[in-house]
Amino acid sequence: MRIFGAVLGSLFLLTGGTPAVAGPGWSPSPIAWTTCPDDPDSPDAPDGECGTLQVPLDWARPWGPSITLAVARHRATDPAHRLGVLLADAGGPGSSGAEFALSPSFFSPEVRARFDVVGFDLRGTGRSAFIRCDSTTAPPDDEPAGRAQFDALRSYSDEAVSACRARNLPVFDHADTAVNAQDMDAVRRALGEARISFHGISYGTLLGQQYAELHGDRVRAMVLDSSIDHSAGLERFLGDRAAAADELLRQFAAWCDRTTTCALHGRDVLAVWPQALAVADGLPAPHNWLRDRVFEDMYGPDWEDAAQAIADTLAGRPPMTAQFEYNYASIRLAVVCQDFDLRIRNFAQYTALHAEELRRGPLMRGSMLSHDEAMACLGVHGPPSNPPHRLSIPRAPRILLLNARYDPATPYAWALTIHHQAPANTTLLTYEGSGHGVYPRTACTRSAVDRYLLTLEPPRSDASCPA
Template identity: 30%
Template sequence: MGFTVRPRRLGSGPNRRARLAPALAAGVSVLAILTACGGRAEPTKLTWHTCGDDMECSTLTVPLDHTRPQGEQLELSLTRLPAGGDRIGSLVVNPGGPGVSGLDYARAARSIVSEPVLERFDIVGFDPRGVGRSSPVHCLDDAGLDTFLALDTTPDTADEQDALVSASRDFAAACQAHSAKLLPHIGTIDVARDLDLLRDALGDPQLTYLGKSYGTLLGATYAELFPARVRALVLDGALDPALPRLTLNTEQALAFDTAFRSYLRYCLADSDCPFSSRTISGAAQELAALLRRTDTAPLHAARPVTESLATLGALTPLYDRSGWPILTAALRQARTGDGTLLLQQSDHLVGRLANGTYSNQTAANVAINCIDAPYPRDPQTYAQAAQAADRISPAFGSYLTWSSLPCAFWPAAPSKPRPLRAAGAAPILVIGTTRDPATPYSWAESLAGQLESGVLLGFDSDGHTAYFNGSGCVDEVVDRYLVTGVVPGEEVVCPDIR
């Protein structure tokens, strides 16, 4: 399915913060940097109007094909929360995904950035091309997505593998049938060029940006394309653009396994923990066995909870410690054959509403990942990689590998790999969390090393992403950098004192 992120529901207390729930094997890419031909699109003058909750909304016109700036155009939906005090400029935010709405993310501005940043910057969000309210990609209808997402993505037999291959091929064909014109122009490079047009339209000579998870790849790509136009980039929950796609899936499986074992230390300290074994290794084996049983005996809920849906439901609460009690309750239910909570978590992650409709998150996620870098075309390559990943993470490895299979049949040609260096850019702050389930800390170390001006900030904690997640140490470093451009003089690892 790809590497996706989705804002969690916001709490109501005085220290509200938006957390991201990215999921599933995805793929980051080493990017091909394309040189636009035929000049540059003319900057757009933005016309803003009020749209509730102190927000303002607008649209930005961008070319479908940046090599033909005067050709067919797209409209991107924008929103902003104006600065509350002495304004420096705009802070453009991206929650990741790919495929998650930046409009919704910016509307939660007071829960995603600190008060000093709200005072000095307009907080600007946009739905990237192909996402949400910006010319959304369309592949399957709601019933088709229900079927596709419930499909067995951990095939144990030749027949199961054939069914998965067929469904993945059909998914790619459906995307081509409904969105053929958009598919070749939906990659991160295209969005980075849109981001530069947005910066220009906002009137900022340089970009100030906060990107989380996949948003770190967008920020790093922007810096490679436009290094002189970087003012300050915060790349939180970093992806490693140097990794081959299926290697990325395997490393992510290991990170999820590490995160689950961290959860188990919390769970096993409670007498209410739903595992028979009182050891971490034993409890981890119990989860893998529970998920395997759903392959032939789905859990009961409003819809049958298949192995794929149960795995999604178990992954989702690992993105934030606040989800750990939910995971405990869901696994306690599952031991009785009830998959209600696991299904709720799975539906939240993939953007399925209670009325059975979906956002276009899954379609956009797959389409962007598949165009960003080459995937293997032979399904047997996935089978071999899944076996290796399963040895590393019996609960999550096979699922995270096979979920990328639609890219084996993708109709649009992917970008060609090239490393990201961003030579000549101002300092770029890269953040990693040591037990991040979706973007391992090693990826942040790698990206900070690849970027010539990369500076690493570590957070020794659990959960996905670090900024505005309860660490005064992280927030202080990020806020100072956004406001002044000053980075730490040496690598900092913030302790977890929550």
């Protein structure tokens, strides 16, 4: 994902849906901290320390082969008043947790003063056995209009997933989020910490949720910003995001109506939008790139860019779409396809699901994010190694949930579902605006999170911050 890195095949023996936890026979070696590698885009080395940690490839067999995880740490700038470790993950999947921990501008100076901010590259990302698929064949249209097109897409996906898996073994089969939660506890143990705090964004919130389920008594504080709902079945996985994308488009239209700098100001945005989509449909591209561009703009949101892209398309000057170096398209096969049951059996089921997508999100034609993920998973067979389920965190402390009212990637409905599943130990802070990611939005959102992390005092009850 453009902002946070925008939104794995079993490491566990699953017994009743619960991953097997490594016994007391395995213990991590301390992390040897060294100077971080230079950033290729910067002449200066990052302000922090880097190291590696060996963990079992398969947590159910801790005596077997191991895998190396990249870890980074920015030490508390006020060590005399240090509160402990704050593990941070920016989500994706695909972003580098190690790089995120060294970001100088995300967390406030107060938080960086009191915590060692630590991040690690989850399996298949960054410097932790990076997963990369290498396909030279253009994929078929992922919105098949007939059974033959659906079968062609399934055949393509079968081959693509098989090739990607073969290229990235053994990590490809051992990279779901429940596995990463076990790795996170290994990081805690290697740091010598009895408890940790955690700040997860977007897909990183699933890592936090699963850690709280497995090791809730090891959590000091936890912030889940823009949450993934792990209990979502296939229909809700597609439909909730489709509805959220349409609501964001309505927010954009309202912004344009009241903003004179909008390139479409004075026009009926919801009326010209289908016209612009039709123009983009006629251009050679595997997707409707305009829909993709506007959807990406919803993350910010960057309404100025969305308006200009639509206006340019209507005027016959479609802009170029930026490309980002990011392995989300590869790693989602090993992660998202194993964390969710995105198995579409046949064309008849696809037809029903796609009709529901369009019913809930007719303006944006569904959610490009969920639709792409579900269609990419066509070639993944067998049940998910980390099956979706309701959140159960009885041993965890009070967790602070954050979500924007209008979020294209993690719908507000998902935050409400998570809150309702764990009402005794979650508090929900709603940002009454648009976009993906809440903490850095305003002084209100930042101060609520900082106060909670520093004092363990969440808002007294569910609260909101104005847009």
